[in-house]
Amino acid sequence: MISRRDFLQATVAASAIVGGSGVGAWAQIAARQQLTQDQLLDFDTFGNVTLIHVTDIHGQLKPVWFREPEINLGVGEVKGLPPHVTGQDFLKLYNIEPGTPEAYALTYNDFDALARTYGKMGGLDRVATVVKSIRAARPDALLLDGGDTWHGSYTVLKTGAQDMVDAMNQLGVEAMTSHWEFTLGIDRVTEIVDSLPFPFLGANIFDAEWDEPAYEPYKMFERGGVQVAVIGQAFPYMPIANPGWMFPDLSFGIREDRIAEMVAEVRAKGAGLVVLLSHNGFDVDRKLAGRVPGIDVILTGHTHDALPEPVMVGQTLVIASGSNGKFVTRLDLDVREGQLMGFRHKLIPIFADVIEPDAEMAAVIDGHRAPYEAEMSEVIGQTGSVLYRRGNFNGTWDDLICNALIEEREADIALSPGFRWGPSLIADTPITREDIFAATSMSYPEAYRSEMTGEQLKIILEDVADNLFNPDPYYQQGGDMVRVGGMGYRIDVSRPQGERLSNMTLLKTGEAIDPGKTYVVAGWASVNEGTEGPPIWDVVENWVRRQGTVTIDPNNSVEVTGA
Amino acid sequence: MTYTRRETLVIGAGGIALLAGTPAMASAVEEAIAAFTGGAEIGESGIEINAPEIAENGNVVPIEVSAPGAEEIMVMATGNPSPPVCRVSFGPAAGSSRLSTRIRLAKTQDVLAVARMSDGSFVQTTRAVKVTIGGCGG
Numbered sequence: 001m002i003s004r005r006d007f008l009q010a011t012v013a014a015s016a017i018v019g020g021s022g023v024g025a026w027a028q029i030a031a032r033q034q035l036t037q038d039q040l041l042d043f044d045t046f047g048n049v050t051l052i053h054v055t056d057i058h059g060q061l062k063p064v065w066f067r068e069p070e071i072n073l074g075v076g077e078v079k080g081l082p083p084h085v086t087g088q089d090f091l092k093l094y095n096i097e098p099g100t101p102e103a104y105a106l107t108y109n110d111f112d113a114l115a116r117t118y119g120k121m122g123g124l125d126r127v128a129t130v131v132k133s134i135r136a137a138r139p140d141a142l143l144l145d146g147g148d149t150w151h152g153s154y155t156v157l158k159t160g161a162q163d164m165v166d167a168m169n170q171l172g173v174e175a176m177t178s179h180w181e182f183t184l185g186i187d188r189v190t191e192i193v194d195s196l197p198f199p200f201l202g203a204n205i206f207d208a209e210w211d212e213p214a215y216e217p218y219k220m221f222e223r224g225g226v227q228v229a230v231i232g233q234a235f236p237y238m239p240i241a242n243p244g245w246m247f248p249d250l251s252f253g254i255r256e257d258r259i260a261e262m263v264a265e266v267r268a269k270g271a272g273l274v275v276l277l278s279h280n281g282f283d284v285d286r287k288l289a290g291r292v293p294g295i296d297v298i299l300t301g302h303t304h305d306a307l308p309e310p311v312m313v314g315q316t317l318v319i320a321s322g323s324n325g326k327f328v329t330r331l332d333l334d335v336r337e338g339q340l341m342g343f344r345h346k347l348i349p350i351f352a353d354v355i356e357p358d359a360e361m362a363a364v365i366d367g368h369r370a371p372y373e374a375e376m377s378e379v380i381g382q383t384g385s386v387l388y389r390r391g392n393f394n395g396t397w398d399d400l401i402c403n404a405l406i407e408e409r410e411a412d413i414a415l416s417p418g419f420r421w422g423p424s425l426i427a428d429t430p431i432t433r434e435d436i437f438a439a440t441s442m443s444y445p446e447a448y449r450s451e452m453t454g455e456q457l458k459i460i461l462e463d464v465a466d467n468l469f470n471p472d473p474y475y476q477q478g479g480d481m482v483r484v485g486g487m488g489y490r491i492d493v494s495r496p497q498g499e500r501l502s503n504m505t506l507l508k509t510g511e512a513i514d515p516g517k518t519y520v521v522a523g524w525a526s527v528n529e530g531t532e533g534p535p536i537w538d539v540v541e542n543w544v545r546r547q548g549t550v551t552i553d554p555n556n557s558v559e560v561t562g563a
Numbered sequence: 564m565t566y567t568r569r570e571t572l573v574i575g576a577g578g579i580a581l582l583a584g585t586p587a588m589a590s591a592v593e594e595a596i597a598a599f600t601g602g603a604e605i606g607e608s609g610i611e612i613n614a615p616e617i618a619e620n621g622n623v624v625p626i627e628v629s630a631p632g633a634e635e636i637m638v639m640a641t642g643n644p645s646p647p648v649c650r651v652s653f654g655p656a657a658g659s660s661r662l663s664t665r666i667r668l669a670k671t672q673d674v675l676a677v678a679r680m681s682d683g684s685f686v687q688t689t690r691a692v693k694v695t696i697g698g699c700g701g
Contacts, residue, residue: 208619211625236616237617239619239620240617240618240619240695244619244620251619251625252619253615253616253617253619254615254616257613459696460696463695463696464696466693466695467695470693472616474616475616475617475691475693477617477695497671
């Protein structure tokens with residue numbers, strides 16, 4: 001169905017991310033001044049159907065800095081395959097020159113310096129400009145949101161995500177799926193879903209009691225003379241990875257058979273193009289694409305990967321559109337006689353200083369932010385280091401949070417969950433209250449303080465490590481390793497559960513962790529109901545305020561082998 | 564325990580026999596299989612377990628076993644202190660040889676099912692189900 005020529009065409013289109021002149025033009029466009037909105041939006045409209053994909057925006061209405069990961073290990077069959085390629089290897093794989101806008105957008109290298117050159121990325125007002133431009137070229141382009149939208153900022157917390165709901169309605173989203181949405185609590189989710197002008201899809205969401213479908217599984221759209229079926233797949237491990245007590249009557253899961261059933265159903269109804277709008281995570285979707293036939297396109301989300309080219313699994317295109325509003329994917333498809341004949345793809349980087357904000361969207365955003373602007377913009381301290389979250393084992397934002405937990409909660413050891421959301425800050429810039437909330441905002445923020453034995457700590461770390469490094473993607477939950485403060489360890493990612501961790505060491509004394517000894521552990525975001533403690537943002541704010549300027553020392557406390 | 568209509572039909576058409584607990588030894592699984600099969604050779608095709616990859620609640624894990632043409636299916640939770648779960652037989656009136664129920668899993672383990680087919684042969688399969696502490700990503 002898809003010829004090699006079509007694939008090359010996609011590669012060239014992807015390469016046109018900044019140049020418009022094809023492969024090899026990177027070095028000539030090394031400065032921001034040479035980037036233009038026209039170049040970023042340049043696209044030779046193709047075929048008869050256009051999909052626009054945004055995902056994992058995590059409440060980021062305004063432009064952000066966002067440093068991509070340095071360490072993102074793949075295990076088993078996906079070792080060394082995208083998205084498990086970072087830094088220089090990523091640049092080589094995709095033929096990108098270091099120091100270019102594309103290198104800045106897609107990798108961590110020289111982040112601090114390049115961020116000063118190329119500025120922030122994202123902002124829904126810029127995204128709106130891009131969407132409008134695509135719709136000018138293809139009026140019936142289909143805009144799909146992969147979820148993790150109603151979460152992650154000060155204003156989301158204060159407005160119950162009404163800010164994001166209004167902004168996405170303004171953007172003209174036509175279907176979405178979900179993950180963190182459910183942490184608003186089922187009552188609020190139901191209230192919002194009832195108000196949405198588009199379907200909230202989740203073929204894999206079932207009533208836990210009766211095992212009956214709880215949400216619309218798919219929606220058919222007629223576009224360019226083609227019946228386009230969009231099947232929604234919510235995050236499969238919702239009640240395990242997030243507090244199930246907030247949506248007690250729902251059951252999720254990958255439910256591969258259910259997806260196959262839905263594909264057959266929409267094909268029988270005449271779908272010429274089948275799209276899975278998924279929050280499975282990249283490796284889960286790659287495996288699913290190889291096992292469930294008949295899906296033309298998987299718009300994947302959850303693991304926050306930004307890939308400048310589709311990954312092909314058989315005849316299925318797997319598209320990863322990044323996170324936090326940094327990118328918009330445009331995918332033009334040629335669908336004839338019920339078959340996908342070709343495609344053209346572009347991962348559009350949203351350079352906030354280059355793309356003009358859309359005035360209507362800016363008004364919606366400003367309207368929601370205005371009542372909170374004073375409290376959000378208050379400067380709490382300064383950072384002397386780049387603060388970022390992404391990375392399998394640690395990031396400086398979580399180092400900061402762990403330091404705060406240990407000192408503010410008088411603990412031996414701190415645990416911070418392996419989240420992948422939360423924008424970055426560059427060095428020597430202020431830390432505002434909004435910045436702290438962008439790294440911590442959630443509906444179960446209690447910073448607990450409890451006692452755990454060395455053995456319990458080992459069990460927890462082994463459990464989380466298996467959620468990340470199980471060689472079968474269907475057993476992975478998609479986050480990163482829990483971040484640990486005050487304790488070092490060695491991890492062999494190639495071993496099975498129970499055998500990965502060793503050399504657990506209490507850093508303040510240099511002594512080995514004793515399985516039978518009890519340690520004071522502070523952490524946050526427990527999935528258990530009834531967790532007690534101050535909200536994590538208060539803990540962090542108090543600590544940052546006391547520090548004045550925060551500097552994070554290089555973290556060498558995790559030794560990784562087997563990668 | 565709640566039964567869906569389909570489960571009720573399965574139970575109505577067959578007969579369900581919950582097994583008594585046995586010692587928590589790996590050999591308990593082997594012994595139960597041997598007792599069920601009488602030591603006959605066991606094939607691998609024609610039987611399927613459907614279960615979540617990761618249990619949402621280890622206390623009530625939904626499982627479904629189907630083995631078209633089976634007269635009896637035995638299910639074991641191999642990592643439980645008491646591995647036997649149930650033995651379900653399917654009479655001539657059974658529409659299909661399929662059972663579904665919810666079981667308790669003490670920890671991450673393989674769920675195992677063995678079926679006795681109408682020709683007296685046996686088939687077996689396993690499915691790994693993780694029971695995790697939870698935490699989050701994404």
